[in-house]
Amino acid sequence: MVTFLMESRNKINMKNTIFVLLLVAVSCKKEVSKDSETMSENIPTINRQDSATGKLSNREILKSLNDEIIQTLKTKNYTKFSTFIHPEKGIRFSMYAFIRPEKDKHFNTEDFMTYIGKPTKFTWGEKDGSGNLLIISLGDYLETWAFKRDFSSSEFSLNEFKGKGNSINNLEKIYPEAIFTENYIPGSEKYSGMDWNALRFVFEKYQGKYYLIAVVNDQWTI
Secondary structure, eight states: OHHHHHHHHHHHHHHHHHHHHHHHHHHHHHHHHHHHHHHHHHSOHHHHHHHHHSSOOHHHHHHHHHHHHHHHHHTTOHHHHHTTBBTTTBEEEESSSSOOTTTSEEEOHHHHHHHTTSOOEEEEEEOTTTOOEEEEEHHHHIIIIITSSOGGGSEEEESOOOOOOSSOOOHHHHSTTOEEEEEEEOOOTTTTTTTOEEEEEEEEEETTEEEEEEEEEEEOOO
């Protein structure tokens, strides 16, 4: 009889112990869940998105890069602009949509920084219509030709031409492996839309990052 009572007590104690352990486990689980929710709320949305996708899309990366370059030109921060130039291929500037690799001015990063603050003049090409040569310094070219309008308020596109004029656009032929962005300002009703402008940035990857290899302007030509 005594043995039976002791066994019964042991079973009751064991049940009580298991019940207590279950209560502790449930309580801990709730606390962990609550802490996880709190941590999740403190993580910015973009970080949660990055964790889910693994990386930003090419469009997001290039849009951000495009906008940064636009700001360097607008604020004339050419030192920062130079950091976007391709370390090996340098950068080419084309006055119009028809790119002329043998004539358009080309600079590596070192040459760019050498001439950006100097009055040294270069012949950039012939102006459409008049045929007059554009002979100005690198700084003047960026200020008065490349950034002739405020492209910070332009329409952005990736690998798409919104600006289409009557001159040959050979960008994809000259840079078949590149990616380009376009900053497009539509024309006005006063001039039947013919006073549009476009500023294109051509990129290639180097050691996992996108760098500028060309800056191409486009507009309606006569």
